[in-house]
Amino acid sequence: MADTTFQKLAFVASQKPDAQSALKTLTERYGNVDAATADAIIALGGDGFMLETLRRHTTLVQRGLPVYGMNRGTVGFLMNAYSEESLLERLSAAEKTTVRPLKMMVEAKGGRFEDLAFNEISLFRQTQQAAHISVTVDGHERLEKLIADGILVATPAGSTAYNLSAHGPVVPLGSRILALTPISAFRPRRWRGALLNANATVEFKVLDPLRRPVSVSADNQEIRNVTYVKVHEDRGKKLNLLFDADHGLDEKILREQFST
Structure with missing residues (x-):
């Protein structure tokens, strides 16, 4: 048949x-x-x-x-x-x-926003000034100040996309791991990123949003002038x-x- x-x-x-x-x-x-x-x-x-x-x-x-x-x-x-x-x-x-997908919750100049990403959620500097961003994982501050062009969280499916171009690791699908990868980091100079449990919640705080503005993208959907971004896997989808x-x-x- x-x-x-x-x-x-x-x-x-x-x-x-x-x-x-x-x-x-x-x-x-x-x-x-x-x-x-x-x-x-x-x-x-x-x-x-x-x-x-x-x-x-x-x-x-x-x-x-x-x-x-x-x-x-x-x-x-x-x-x-x-x-x-x-x-x-x-x-x-x-x-x-x-x-x-990843879900992000954003506080920005224009209000509060939510969006989904299937590849990665990326924070970028908006001007020639490097971004200053603090990084917290599951309630514990892991980086008091990252000085970089930006930082991203990638799903396993998205780990071979922009994450790989930023020298992040390739993550097998069944690993239940997320890649946390800096983009052109200046300080800490030797930090190359981290592998996180898929259940992790990552929070980014922009430390000097007026002088060093930052945007965030969920795949190709951009929000500018952000001050705070929270990212976690949306287990319901x-x-x-x-x-x-x-x-x-x-x-x-x-x-x-x-x-x-």
């Missing part, structure tokens, strides 16, 4: 020409339904578009609707290889990876990404650790 798990597909695509061309081709071949009635969302683009898709359909994805990405962008770490052939078979054989059996996210992360 044929597998009927994935029959109704919702295709979404970035505005890049390759993604729009793929959207047209795949829609003609497999049809295209509204995400609310779909068995899976098929995201066509790069990693940035995958994050945009998860944000746009957060409610549906939280209810268990899986997302399968195909790379029509640049990096595509969160995406599978693009192919027009045997898509239903690939979906049926795909491995599910569950990811949990989990999202299911689908990966081809021989290109799962765990395998991608493992390969990245041995890349030269």
Whole structure:
């Protein structure tokens, strides 16, 4: 008997020409339904578009609707290889990876805000002046003053993104660990970051917000002129990404650790 798990597909695509061309081709071949009635969302683009898709359909994805990405962008770490052939078979054989987002609570010049991030939450200096930030983990101040361009907290899924570019560690998905990584730290000069339990709560206080203003980004959503940021894993939300059996996210992360 044929597998009927994935029959109704919702295709979404970035505005890049390759993604729009793929959207047209795949829609003609497999049809295209509204995400609310779909068995899976098929995201066509790069990693940035995958994050945009998860944000746009957060409610549906939280209810268990899986997302399968195909790379029509640049990096595509969160995406599978693009192919027009045997898509239903690939979906049926795909491995599910569950990811949990980070939640941030922010106090800023414009008020109080909350947001989610699937890759990382990053604090950045807004001017040429280095940021001065204190770092507290689970109620204990660990750094009285970090002088740096910024600092980030990355999920395992996001550890190979900006975190890796900032010389942070690659974190295996099953490790239940978050990466805390400085961005171009000046003081303490030898501090290279920390690995935290996924249950940890991290608090950042901007020490001189008027002279040394700082912004915070949850993936690509930015809030400027912040004074305080609290970050923790949102255990009440989990999202299911689908990966081809021989290109799962765990395998991608493992390969990245041995890349030269």
